[in-house]
Amino acid sequence: MNTTARELGADRHDLRALLRAGTSDLHARVDACFADGLGTPRAYARYLIGMHRFAADFEIVIDAVPRLSFWLAxxxxxxxxxxxxxxxxxxxxxxxxxxxxxxxxMAGSSLGARHLLRGVQSLGYSEAAGACFLARHAAGTEWKTVLERLAARAGSDRPADPLLQGARDAFALVQSCFERSAHMIPDSLQGPAA
Known part of the structure; x- marks a missing residue:
């Protein structure tokens, strides 16, 4: 599906609503990858492997210092x-x-990271022991910054199609990463040391 802002009847002044509506199908598919959360070491391993790949590719696409992928590594x-x-x-x-x-x-995933962090902490992981990314991502301010940038961008007459396409491409990639990561978990996987 290649949805355009015009097809969504988008209000150029509410870009967050445009992005939410224009990516809801892909967002649901990503959420379905972890419908039961990260309540097991295998689910968490799958998440880490997939999220690391997504973060590394994300940092290339936006030309960012590899901070998120470093935490995940x-x-x-x-x-x-x-x-x-x-x-x-x-x-x-x-x-x-x-x-x-x-x-x-990526910034929106910090909202989910807050919930996911609680789940992996109950497994025994912490910022210092296997949950560095979730702890730091959940505490970050990137979401607020992105919302401010969207609000500043809302008054522009530029079409919103590239914005929507970027978000759709990102969701499609993260879904693909999580699907692929399901096949990369070693049989010998153990939970955190007690």
């Missing part, structure tokens, strides 16, 4: 998990609105 190392290779070549996008669409998806 530390978590992978702590759990003895190998990173997932890319499934293609990603490149930097020069379109600022498209990058903002990608950032909307």
């Amino acid at each position: 530390n978590d992978l190392r702590h759990l003895g998990l190998a990173p997932m290779p890319p499934s293609g070549v990603r490149g930097f996008t020069r379109d600022a609105d498209e990058r903002l669409g990608w950032e909307y998806v």
Whole structure:
């Protein structure tokens, strides 16, 4: 589905609503990857492997310092998990609105990280032991920053299609990463040391 802002009847002054409506199908598919949350070491391992791949690709697309993928790499190392290779070549996008669409998806995941963190903490993981990414991402301010940027962008006459396309591309990639990561969990996986 290649939805445009015009097809959504988008109000150019409410870009958050446009993005929410224009990505709801893909967002639901991502949520379905972890319908039962991260209540087991296997589910958490799948999440970490997939999220690390997504974060590494995300940082390439928006030309960011590899901060998120670094945190995730530390978590992978702590759990003895190998990173997932890319499934293609990603490149930097020069379109600022498209990058903002990608950032909307990654920053929005910090809201879910708050809930997911509680689940992995109940398994015995912590910021210092296997849950660095979730702890730091949940505490970050990127979501507020993205909302401010969307509000500042709302008054523009530029079409919102690149913004929506960036968000849809990001959701499609994270779904693919989580689907692929299901096949990368070692049989010998153990939970955190007691």
